[in-house]
Amino acid sequence: MLNSDDLRLFLTILREGNMLAAARRVGLDHSTVARRVGHLETALGVRLFDRSPRGVTPTQAAFALTPHAERIESELLAAAASVRDRDRAIDGTVRLATPEAFASHLIAPRSALLRDRHPGLTLELASESRTTSLSKREADMAVMLKPPPRGRLVTRKLADYRLGLFASRAYLDRHGVPATRADLQGHVFLSYIEELAGFPEMIALNQLLPGATIGFRASSSAAQQAAVAAGMGLAFLHVFATMNDDRLVQIMPGDMQVSRSYWLVMHSDLQRLPRIRAVADFIDDLMRGARDRL
Known part of the structure; x- marks a missing residue:
């Protein structure tokens, strides 16, 4: 007979990469x-x-066992939550992975609302530029810029949002306001470090202005926005993230603007957990209230 605790330990070794780290975990x-x-x-x-x-290397048998072990782990988590939460308020911890701008400008400023609804619930907000693996339990749920290609995941579209070309007022005072694509020649642009950008959709510059001169790269959208505000050059920024920054001006919004989408993704076996549903409902409410800004 297989032991479910041993199966969960097996998964921990896979996720940590070696037995010593798994033992500590x-x-x-x-x-x-x-x-x-x-x-x-x-x-x-x-x-x-x-x-x-040097450690341990999973065999083909380990890879074959993994999806079955993950289903057993998910069922155990769901069973425990169903019994535990039947007669008490929603509590526990939910780790939500999102792109940086979504976390900083949409989730974090309104996180007190979730706390008011569910005082026993702890939200762990992982704001990253890379793709988070839900199958490896790096997070319980994630907001992504495109639906994942495969896996036992539940995905739904949250909302569209816009990326626009911005510069600081001080920069435009020095260099003039571009009115056409031709006017953009000779300007310095800011963008992402491409190998650190988990989603190609983050990099609007490659789509609208291929070959532009780039004088600054960062893995963070906040760092790019700060550099633009300081007069470094021009960059495609999240429109909703610039609305309260009077230092910034959007340039050629009719031509230099693209639309992207946010998707909510969670493991199919976790979506039934009360704490997961509570965070999903909270995100849905935020999206309904933020559509005009997006």
Whole structure:
């Protein structure tokens, strides 16, 4: 018979990358972790990890076992939450991964509303430019710029938003206000560090002005906005993030503007958990109130 605790330990080793880190995560010593993995391999009649002095490497059997172990883990989490939350208020922790601007300008300023609704609920907001893996449990749910291509995930569109070309008032006083694409020649632009941008959709400059002269790159949209406001040059910024920044001016909004979309993604087995539904409802309410800004 398979032991569900051993299966969850197996998943922890996969996610941490080695047995020592997995042992620290679950509060066991390394020898206990190795012994329990050995018991699991004996029960299955296969080798799950190749051992070497440098660590462990998952075998093909491990990859075959992973989706089944994840379903068992999800069912155990759902079962525990269903019983625990039946007679008490929603509580626990939800980790939400979102792009930086979504986190800073939409979620964080209104997080007190979620706290007022559910005082026992803790929101962990992971604002990142890279794609978060829900299958590896890096987060419980995520806001992404495009639907994931595959996996046991539930996806729905939240809203469209706009990226526009901006400069500071001081920069435009020095260099003039561009009125046509030809006027943009010779201007310095700011953009993302491409290999650190998890979503190509973040980089509007490549779509609208390929070959533009770039004088500053950053992995952060906030850093780009700060540099534009300081007079560094021109950049495509989130329109909703600039609305309260009087230093910035949008340039050629009819021509130099693109639309992107936000998508809410969660693991299909977690969507039934009360705390996950509570955060999803909170995000939906925010989107309804923010559509004019987006």
